[in-house]
Amino acid sequence: MQPIIEIRGLEKTYASGFQALKGIDLDIRRGEILALLGPNGAGKTTLISIVCGIVRATSGSVTVDGHDIVRDWRAARSLIGLVPQELTTEAFESVWATVSFSRGLFGKPSNPALIERILKDLSLWDKKDTKVMALSGGMKRRVLIAKALSHEPSILFLDEPTAGVDVELRRGMWEMIGRLRDSGVTIILTTHYIEEAEEMADSIGVISGGRIILVEEKAALMEKLGKRLLTLQLQNPLNAIPAELADYPLTLSAGGRELVYRFDTQQERTGIAGLLRKLGDHGINYTNLRTEESSLEEIFVSLVRERA
Amino acid sequence: MNLHAIKAIYVFELARTWRTLFQSIAGPVISTSLYFIVFGTAIGGRFASVEGVSYGAFLVPGLVMMSVLTESVSNASFGIYMPRYSGTIYEVLSAPISAFETVIGYVGAAATKSVILGTLILLTARLFVDFSIGHPFWMVAFLVLTSVAFSLLGFILGIWANGWEKLQIVPMLIVTPLAFLGGSFYSIGMLPPFWQKIALFNPIVYLVSGFRWSFYGAADVPVVLSLAMTALLLAICLAVVWWIFRTGYKLKN
Numbered sequence: 001m002q003p004i005i006e007i008r009g010l011e012k013t014y015a016s017g018f019q020a021l022k023g024i025d026l027d028i029r030r031g032e033i034l035a036l037l038g039p040n041g042a043g044k045t046t047l048i049s050i051v052c053g054i055v056r057a058t059s060g061s062v063t064v065d066g067h068d069i070v071r072d073w074r075a076a077r078s079l080i081g082l083v084p085q086e087l088t089t090e091a092f093e094s095v096w097a098t099v100s101f102s103r104g105l106f107g108k109p110s111n112p113a114l115i116e117r118i119l120k121d122l123s124l125w126d127k128k129d130t131k132v133m134a135l136s137g138g139m140k141r142r143v144l145i146a147k148a149l150s151h152e153p154s155i156l157f158l159d160e161p162t163a164g165v166d167v168e169l170r171r172g173m174w175e176m177i178g179r180l181r182d183s184g185v186t187i188i189l190t191t192h193y194i195e196e197a198e199e200m201a202d203s204i205g206v207i208s209g210g211r212i213i214l215v216e217e218k219a220a221l222m223e224k225l226g227k228r229l230l231t232l233q234l235q236n237p238l239n240a241i242p243a244e245l246a247d248y249p250l251t252l253s254a255g256g257r258e259l260v261y262r263f264d265t266q267q268e269r270t271g272i273a274g275l276l277r278k279l280g281d282h283g284i285n286y287t288n289l290r291t292e293e294s295s296l297e298e299i300f301v302s303l304v305r306e307r308a
Numbered sequence: 309m310n311l312h313a314i315k316a317i318y319v320f321e322l323a324r325t326w327r328t329l330f331q332s333i334a335g336p337v338i339s340t341s342l343y344f345i346v347f348g349t350a351i352g353g354r355f356a357s358v359e360g361v362s363y364g365a366f367l368v369p370g371l372v373m374m375s376v377l378t379e380s381v382s383n384a385s386f387g388i389y390m391p392r393y394s395g396t397i398y399e400v401l402s403a404p405i406s407a408f409e410t411v412i413g414y415v416g417a418a419a420t421k422s423v424i425l426g427t428l429i430l431l432t433a434r435l436f437v438d439f440s441i442g443h444p445f446w447m448v449a450f451l452v453l454t455s456v457a458f459s460l461l462g463f464i465l466g467i468w469a470n471g472w473e474k475l476q477i478v479p480m481l482i483v484t485p486l487a488f489l490g491g492s493f494y495s496i497g498m499l500p501p502f503w504q505k506i507a508l509f510n511p512i513v514y515l516v517s518g519f520r521w522s523f524y525g526a527a528d529v530p531v532v533l534s535l536a537m538t539a540l541l542l543a544i545c546l547a548v549v550w551w552i553f554r555t556g557y558k559l560k561n
Contacts, residue, residue: 104312107403108312109312147399
């Protein structure tokens with residue numbers, strides 16, 4: 001199936017000379033949730049802004065559902081809803097007016113029933129006549145989401161949707177994003193919270209220094225890059241790792257009562273058997289052992305560090 | 309043509325007028341009334357007639373024009389500066405709406421507001437002085453064209469300005485003085501010959517003169533020239549707006 005968004009050789013150099021994007025190639029599949037991870041200044045927002053028509057690309061092309069964003073901008077833009085990172089809202093308008101305005105702006109006839117449903121879904125219904133400036137940060141964020149959804153986009157960009165949103169509300173938002181995905185909307189979200197990507201995304205893209213470092217299905221990525229940890233609870237605490245075990249990537253934790261071994265799941269030999277044998281040989285006894293997979297966060301940090 | 313978008317912007321902008329009713333409409337109406345009381349009734353009573361009409365009646369077109377000019381500029385500039393300032397402009401930029409449609413929405417709303425305001429001032433003036441409108445069609449034409457031209461100017465100002473000061477400075481230091489010196493309160497013919505020549509460089513002279521002609525049939529400059537000047541202003545503003553969107557000036561990186 002044709003990707004819903006195709007980005008080819010996208011570059012952006014700002015007037016200041018700063019090169020924010022250095023040749024981005026990216027395909028986004030229809031109906032997936034893609035999480036774009038990257039440190040601050042990696043180019044996430046610039047990338048989104050170009051696709052949405054807010055920033056002009058220096059070179060390269062973007063098509064949205066087959067429509068070139070420059071030549072066929074009207075068709076391309078009407079498919080996209082954008083929730084910006086900054087809480088940019090009209091101050092004096094009511095929630096209802098500002099959300100209805102967005103729908104009109106995107107060329108859709110008014111549909112009060114739909115706006116009502118969106119506001120109810122986002123727990124904003126009782127605030128519909130409140131002026132936007134009287135709302136809390138989390139509510140303003142939801143107003144921005146309501147505005148983006150008001151014109152029934154088939155692609156939704158969420159630029160750090162849960163920044164500054166409390167934990168409970170974040171859960172609620174994740175659920176809502178999940179429901180949108182189920183209804184067939186393609187969702188691209190940028191985030192600092194790796195937890196968020198891990199929880200929701202189907203695919204993960206990592207962007208750093210204006211380049212896409214990788215795009216991969218989340219499960220495959222975790223498997224491919226994931227490191228596992230073997231933690232041994234020692235009978236007698238150690239002060240230092242014995243010299244005989246220096247070949248193994250070992251660390252001590254919990255005040256010397258735990259020995260942690262890091263191994264790669266991709267290698268044919270994990271080295272666990274050998275390690276355990278050596279421990280026995282040196283009279284280091286353990287009472288318990290457990291293994292765990294590394295989180296996406298650790299994968300991400302190691303990736304960005306590697307390329308930097 | 310994205311008619312829904314034009315309507316959305318237009319309605320949204322006009323809604324601001326109702327919300328800020330006092331500032332937008334009542335303010336100018338009250339200050340115009342004060343002009344009538346001071347200039348028309350108190351001082352004007354001592355003047356002989358100007359160009360065959362009483363000074364009070366002579367004042368009416370000039371005062372309407374002055375309010376329409378300054379309010380068009382400030383309304384339109386505020387209308388587009390506000391979303392730039394607050395950042396909500398992102399939505400307009402990302403929407404499937406062309407530059408032309410955006411301008412119709414914003415400028416149309418500002419010009420509508422000015423026409424309403426001009427009409428209200430005329431009605432208010434009627435309470436103070438008796439006047440007649442000799443060429444109603446041209447009166448409306450001048451009112452609408454001037455409102456549109458200066459709303460376009462305001463739109464340009466709102467895009468150019470990068471601070472509240474700049475937004476205030478142009479109406480305060482350019483539009484208001486030019487309107488004052490543009491024959492709102494007097495006939496250019498009352499000036500010494502040298503200043504008459506200087507005054508002809510002031511585009512507002514032509515607008516006020518044409519507008520006054522539509523009331524009383526007398527004008528400082530030929531009415532065709534007034535019409536031509538209005539059209540020229542309109543054309544220049546349209547060209548600048550076209551250039552702004554063409555280049556993305558201050559709107560897009």
